[in-house]
Amino acid sequence: xxxxxxxxxxxxxxxxxxxxxxxxxxxxxxxxxxxxxxxxxxxxxxxxxxxxxxxxxxxxxxxxxxxxxxxxxxxxxxxxxxxxxxxxxxxxxxxxxxxxxxxxxxxxxxxxxxxxxxxxxxxxxxxxxxxxxxxxxxxxxxxxxxxxxxxxxxxxxxxxxxxxxxxxxxxxxxxxxxxxxxxxxxxxxxxxxxxxxxxxxxxxxxxxxxxxxxxxxxxxxxxxxxxxxxxxxxxxxxxxxxxxxxxxxxxxxxxxxxxxxxxxxxxxxxxxxxxxxxxxxxxxxxxxxxxxxxxxxxxxxxxxxxxxxxxxxxxxxxxxxxxxxxxxxxxxxxxxxxxxxxxxxxxxxxxxxxxxxxxxxxxxxxxxxxxxxxx
Amino acid sequence: xxxxxxxxxxxxxxxxxxxxxxxxxxxxxxxxxxxxxxxxxxxxxxxxxxxxxxxxxxxxxxxxxxxxxxxxxxxxxxxxxxxxxxxxxxxxxxxxxxxxxxxxxxxxxxxxxxxxxxxxxxxxxxxxxxxxxxxxxxxxxxxxxxxxxxxxxxxxxxxxxxxxxxxxxxxxxxxxxxxxxxxxxxxxxxxxxxxxxxxxxxxxxxxxxxxxxxxxxxxxxxxxxxxxxxxxxxxxxxxxxxxxxxxxxxxxxxxxxxxxxxxxxxxxxxxxxxxxxxxxxxxxxxxxxxxxxxxxxxxxx
Numbered sequence: 001x002x003x004x005x006x007x008x009x010x011x012x013x014x015x016x017x018x019x020x021x022x023x024x025x026x027x028x029x030x031x032x033x034x035x036x037x038x039x040x041x042x043x044x045x046x047x048x049x050x051x052x053x054x055x056x057x058x059x060x061x062x063x064x065x066x067x068x069x070x071x072x073x074x075x076x077x078x079x080x081x082x083x084x085x086x087x088x089x090x091x092x093x094x095x096x097x098x099x100x101x102x103x104x105x106x107x108x109x110x111x112x113x114x115x116x117x118x119x120x121x122x123x124x125x126x127x128x129x130x131x132x133x134x135x136x137x138x139x140x141x142x143x144x145x146x147x148x149x150x151x152x153x154x155x156x157x158x159x160x161x162x163x164x165x166x167x168x169x170x171x172x173x174x175x176x177x178x179x180x181x182x183x184x185x186x187x188x189x190x191x192x193x194x195x196x197x198x199x200x201x202x203x204x205x206x207x208x209x210x211x212x213x214x215x216x217x218x219x220x221x222x223x224x225x226x227x228x229x230x231x232x233x234x235x236x237x238x239x240x241x242x243x244x245x246x247x248x249x250x251x252x253x254x255x256x257x258x259x260x261x262x263x264x265x266x267x268x269x270x271x272x273x274x275x276x277x278x279x280x281x282x283x284x285x286x287x288x289x290x291x292x293x294x295x296x297x298x299x300x301x302x303x304x305x306x307x308x309x310x311x312x313x314x315x316x317x318x319x320x321x322x323x324x325x326x327x328x329x330x331x332x333x334x335x336x337x338x339x340x341x342x343x344x345x346x347x348x349x350x351x352x353x354x355x356x357x358x359x360x361x362x363x364x365x366x367x368x369x370x371x372x373x374x375x
Numbered sequence: 376x377x378x379x380x381x382x383x384x385x386x387x388x389x390x391x392x393x394x395x396x397x398x399x400x401x402x403x404x405x406x407x408x409x410x411x412x413x414x415x416x417x418x419x420x421x422x423x424x425x426x427x428x429x430x431x432x433x434x435x436x437x438x439x440x441x442x443x444x445x446x447x448x449x450x451x452x453x454x455x456x457x458x459x460x461x462x463x464x465x466x467x468x469x470x471x472x473x474x475x476x477x478x479x480x481x482x483x484x485x486x487x488x489x490x491x492x493x494x495x496x497x498x499x500x501x502x503x504x505x506x507x508x509x510x511x512x513x514x515x516x517x518x519x520x521x522x523x524x525x526x527x528x529x530x531x532x533x534x535x536x537x538x539x540x541x542x543x544x545x546x547x548x549x550x551x552x553x554x555x556x557x558x559x560x561x562x563x564x565x566x567x568x569x570x571x572x573x574x575x576x577x578x579x580x581x582x583x584x585x586x587x588x589x590x591x592x593x594x595x596x597x598x599x600x601x602x603x604x605x606x607x608x609x610x611x612x613x614x615x616x617x618x619x620x621x622x623x624x625x626x627x628x629x630x631x632x633x634x635x636x637x638x639x640x641x642x643x644x645x646x647x648x649x650x651x652x653x654x655x656x657x658x659x660x661x662x663x664x665x666x667x668x669x670x671x672x673x674x675x676x
Contacts (some may be wrong), residue, residue: 009462036382060382081423087606088395116502191401193418193594322521332592335428339509342430342460345453345641346491346655350553350572353618361548 008161024070039063043345045119048260048290049073053208054080055190055257057289074211074334081331089191094253095182096241098263100162100289103239108166110232116163121238166235167265167283177280188201196322203306203325204299208288211330212295218328220317222305229304231266231297238262238291262285264296268304281346282307348358392439393471398422402440402596406587409598416511416528417465421594431464431566433589434507437596438488442502444474449484454492454639454655464488474495481658490625491554493575495659498584500601508590511597513557513567533557533565536608542612557608558616560599565608573617574639578607620652630654633663 025031040047040063050062054077062080069075093119105121108114121124186265187202194202207215222229242254266284284304286296302324311318317323327333390398407420409645424432431452442448448468452461456479456535465477478484481496490507498504514524517535527533536557543551554570558579568579569588579586579599583661599605607615620628621642638659640652654660663669 009457009459009467013459013466032466060380064382078423078427079425084426085393085398085422085424086389086393088397123489136566152545189420191420193420194397195418196520196525326521331423332428335430335432335510336592337429338427339429343453344491344570346639347554347570349640349655350574350618354549354551356555358547358549358551365548 034067036060036063036067037146045291046071046073047210048262049262049295050076050080052288052292052295053077053209053211053289054084054086054228055326056080074330078331084190089188092185092188094244094246095186096243098170098237098241098261099165101237101239101241101261101263102161103163103237103259104235105239106163106235108233108235109210110166114166114235115169116160119159122291161203163223163237165265166213167267170267170281174278175281176283181196185235194325197310198302198321198325200307200310202218204285204287204303206325207286207299207302207328210299210328211333212292212297212298214328214330214333215298216294218318218324219301222301222316227316227318229266229268229301229308231268231301231304231331233297233300234265234267234283236262236264236293236296238293260290261287262290262296264293264300266297266300266304267323312348382482382518389471389473391668392442393467394439398436399440400438405596406437406440406598409587409596410585410600412564412607413600413603414560414566414597415489416566416590416595416597418594419596421591424591426463426467426591430460430508431488431507431590432440433593433596434488434490434591435467435504436591437465437587437589438468438486439504442468442472442475442601444472445476447476447478447485447488449478449481449503449658451487451492451494451657452490454494454560454641455657457657460490461643464646479658480662482486491570491572492639492655493571493578493586495654495656496662497581500583502584504582504584504586506571506586506588508567508569508588508595510555510567511588511590511593513555513565515567531561531563533608536565537547537610540608540610540613544610550609550613550616551610559606559608561603561606564599566599568605572639573607573615576605576607576615581605607670628652630660630663633660634667635660635663635668 003242040059043066047059047062050065051057051059052075053073053250054062054065059081061083062076065076065079067089068080103119103121105123105276106116106119108118122302167176171178183199183201187199187205189202189205192208237358239261240258242255245256246252247254264286268284270279270281281302284300284302284307286301286303288295288298288299305316305318306321306324310321314323378443390470405417409415409417411416416588421433422436424435439510441496448465450456450461450465450468453457455461467609468475469477481487481494481498485501486503486505487494487498488507493504512521512524514527514533517539519522540550540552543549555567555574556573556576557565558568558576559565563608566588568576581602582599583601583603585601588597590596609615617638621644622628627636628640630638632653632654635654638656641655643644643651645651
């Protein structure tokens with residue numbers, strides 16, 4: 001008979017990892033290993049998702065994580081996070097202005113004509129979801145042809161380097177309140193614990209690396225009826241944001257690199273504020289690493305809902321900061337769901353002890369009642 | 376990203392204890408605060424570890440922050456040193472902490488990380504016990520909001536928890552909490568002692584060893600300092616009852632392997648369908664067998 005838990009745990013783990021590795025390489029004869037470049041570029045939206053959920057902008061490592069975890073988004077983001085735990089924080093990034101983003105796409109659903117113009121860019125929004133069977137077999141020549149055709153259509157005049165922000169126009173027109181003054185250093189969720197109530201910057205940071213599906217589900221609950229944000233997208237932009245860091249000697253901002261980002265601002269119907277004040281629209285903000293529009297929109301809707309909840313008290317789950325922030329992290333929720341697979345022999349033994357004891361008590365009570373009844 | 380960038384494939388391993396030094400220092404500071412305020416859940420910025428949340432990442436961060444060369448470590452899960460999760464954690468610590476010794480003997484260890492059990496052999500003042508915690512707050516069963524729970528703890532307001540115990544007695548004539556039994560520390564804070572059985576609660580009281588609790592996912596550290604009162608929450612007229620392992624005749628069951636009748640037992644179904652019992656603490660059982668207490672000829676290797 002086996003002795004407690006699982007004997008020979010070490011051997012079992014080793015065998016299990018070998019089986020996992022064998023499945024990863026199981027494509028047999030003509031199988032070629034995926035290159036990190038291929039993953040980063042051909043699965044760019046998957047890579048984007050891992051960058052943002054992993055909370056570390058490192059596309060080659062994200063690609064490696066996807067390969068190693070065999071395409072599991074939760075596990076891949078998790079690996080990136082764990083890698084992050086080994087690195088010290090060297091400095092705090094100053095605030096980066098997204099107006100300086102080199103956009104590949106920007107749209108507004110609030111105005112037809114926005115300063116700088118709408119730019120549809122790469123999107124599946126209006127693509128037909130029909131199976132394109134010709135993709136089943138593509139040669140390098142096909143790839144080169146696609147690139148050549150795309151580049152042949154390049155407009156002669158260069159795009160502007162930056163585009164003005166739509167919300168700034170709304171602010172100038174008095175439709176949105178002026179941007180709130182910065183409340184000191186933003187909260188760093190990787191170095192400080194969340195103790196509720198938490199500042200908005202902690203909420204935003206938590207959502208920026210939250211699991212996409214979890215954010216979507218909670219935001220959708222608000223859109224459908226458990227809440228009333230009713231958002232309009234003032235602006236959604238995707239592009240490369242230059243990251244400016246202070247020069248170690250002069251302190252002047254210098255460009256250290258760039259990150260691909262998605263940013264979304266939603267405008268919601270105005271709130272009846274304190275009497276006498278001029279009514280204005282309200283704003284929700286979402287932003288994340290990589291190209292992930294579903295996540296940025298969901299985050300913006302939740303930011304609006306949570307700001308309302310923090311002001312008036314939550315009347316829906318999506319307006320409760322504790323409910324949202326503590327349940328949207330993929331690493332936390334996935335880990336805990338999976339931990340139930342571990343042995344729980346001791347606690348289950350305790351459960352049985354309580355159940356048997358209460359069963360006996362219930363039996364005793366029943367027979368005592370029977371005896372007490374008149375014949 | 377720079378197109379000429381290549382992954383540093385020859386990057387030499389990880390630093391001692393996996394976590395960066397700032398993280399370890401933060402954990403140690405949280406430990407000091409937890410010791411100073413017995414039973415108080417000290418928040419800390421829990422780091423992601425390379426194993427799943429819920430698999431002991433809180434305990435692991437405590438262990439990695441405390442461990443140094445020359446330390447002797449024991450890792451157990453469900454009382455056993457060789458269960459998969461204990462093996463996995465031990466291997467990870469051996470990999471990232473060169474110079475650390477490991478042992479299966481409770482008496483030899485200076486640092487013990489455990490899930491769901493406190494060893495049967497009494498601990499001494501030179502030892503530290505680290506327990507892995509899934510739910511740090513005993514009030515979570517009666518109040519979902521952490522902000523509200525924090526106020527209740529501060530005011531020592533455990534009335535809703537006591538009401539739950541009272542309702543249990545009304546409905547079942549017994550308190551039905553099987554494990555994670557709410558325990559008051561030093562007369563004020565009530566803590567969740569991690570999913571140890573009620574059988575182990577008495578070992579918290581005036582323990583000579585420091586007992587630390589780490590909740591990685593919930594990002595809390597708390598402690599029962601040495602020689603500190605730990606009392607399970609009960610009523611004056613309803614005694615606290617640990618698992619008794621008595622059979623239908625009221626006879627205390629014994630381990631079928633080492634014969635111990637004072638240990639927490641795991642229940643097995645034998646081939647003929649009857650229940651048999653063995654020590655949950657594998658080291659305790661092995662030591663007893665080695666000392667000649669074996670009941671039968673069967674000694675599993």
